[in-house]
Amino acid sequence: MYKFGFVAVLGKPNAGKSTLINKLVGAKVAIVSNKPQTTRDNILGILNGENYQIVFVDTPGIHKATSHLDKIMMKNVRSAKAGADVVLYLLDTSCKIDEQEIEHIQKMRNDGIQVIVAGSKSDKKRFDFDYDIIFSSLTNDKINELLKIILSKLPSYKEKNFLYDKDELTDKPVKFFVAEYIREAVLKVLKKEVPHGVAVVVTKYQEKLNIIEIDADIICEKQSHKGIIIGKGGETLKKIGSIARINCEELINKKIMLSLYVKVEDNWKDKPNKLSDLGYR
Numbered sequence: 001m002y003k004f005g006f007v008a009v010l011g012k013p014n015a016g017k018s019t020l021i022n023k024l025v026g027a028k029v030a031i032v033s034n035k036p037q038t039t040r041d042n043i044l045g046i047l048n049g050e051n052y053q054i055v056f057v058d059t060p061g062i063h064k065a066t067s068h069l070d071k072i073m074m075k076n077v078r079s080a081k082a083g084a085d086v087v088l089y090l091l092d093t094s095c096k097i098d099e100q101e102i103e104h105i106q107k108m109r110n111d112g113i114q115v116i117v118a119g120s121k122s123d124k125k126r127f128d129f130d131y132d133i134i135f136s137s138l139t140n141d142k143i144n145e146l147l148k149i150i151l152s153k154l155p156s157y158k159e160k161n162f163l164y165d166k167d168e169l170t171d172k173p174v175k176f177f178v179a180e181y182i183r184e185a186v187l188k189v190l191k192k193e194v195p196h197g198v199a200v201v202v203t204k205y206q207e208k209l210n211i212i213e214i215d216a217d218i219i220c221e222k223q224s225h226k227g228i229i230i231g232k233g234g235e236t237l238k239k240i241g242s243i244a245r246i247n248c249e250e251l252i253n254k255k256i257m258l259s260l261y262v263k264v265e266d267n268w269k270d271k272p273n274k275l276s277d278l279g280y281r
């Protein structure tokens with residue numbers, strides 16, 4: 001018997017969805033930060049076992065949509081839910097239980113969706129609830145048990161009809177990760193609202209013999225943000241570039257020359273055409 005299926009990982013922003021998927025897949029397919037609303041796209045993380053293939057779908061954290069980008073993010077959540085065999089719903093055990101979320105979980109179950117309710121961050125648990133399991137990606141607590149529960153809910157097949165090759169870890173191209181790693185560095189280095197208004201586009205990706213030349217635009221919402229991203233004497237941008245370059249070199253396993261340019265695009269999060277150009281659809 002073989003197990004195969006899609007597992008949509010849902011939950012509030014910051015619940016630990018991307019961290020868990022990276023842990024399970026054993027690679028950094030999704031960027032992580034301590035700021036909410038880090039993930040914007042649905043990203044696949046593929047886990048292969050002897051007799052199974054699990055396709056995890058990382059999703060943006062569920063929040064109230066205000067901008068057009070938010071609406072696209074919430075559309076991504078709905079489509080992941082619709083295409084899933086199982087929903088893995090993460091509730092952060094260090095945060096107070098939100099009644100609306102419990103209603104949402106109940107509604108999914110009423111609609112016939114299989115939902116596993118997993119409490120994340122057991123290493124700093126503060127609140128009790130009727131969780132199916134409590135785990136921590138940080139300390140590895142109950143990760144294997146969680147995997148077993150997921151496998152028990154996935155459909156079984158007589159034939160090995162897996163959708164992806166054994167060595168595929170994700171569905172996104174390298175360029176996507178380069179842009180995401182740069183955005184992650186922005187999230188790491190900058191505070192408050194600036195990183196939330198940032199999008200990154202790779203404008204040049206040229207492989208030379210010993211080096212890859214990459215140019216990328218960091219798009220921000222306001223002129224004042226541009227100054228903050230660049231910093232005094234370009235210090236902040238340099239820091240962002242250096243963190244991103246190191247992570248990209250690790251990903252691609254080749255030396256990289258990374259050039260970053262900061263551009264202002266007023267209100268881009270509410271411009272459908274711009275969003276589409278930036279890859280948000």
Ligand SMILES: Nc1nc2c(ncn2[C@@H]2O[C@H](COP(=O)(O)OP(=O)(O)OP(=O)(O)O)[C@@H](O)[C@H]2O)c(=O)[nH]1
Nearest residue numbers: 013014015016017018019034037038039061137138
């Ligand atoms: N203590 C602790 N922190 C964790 C754990 N898992 C994730 N975190 C932290 O929680 C923060 C959010 O993690 P993410 O994986 O980015 O959360 P997310 O649910 O993908 O967030 P969005 O993409 O914004 O929806 C990061 O600072 C992580 O390091 C855990 O098991 N224990």
Ligand SMILES: [Mg+2]
Nearest residue numbers: 017018038039
């Ligand atoms: Mg995430």
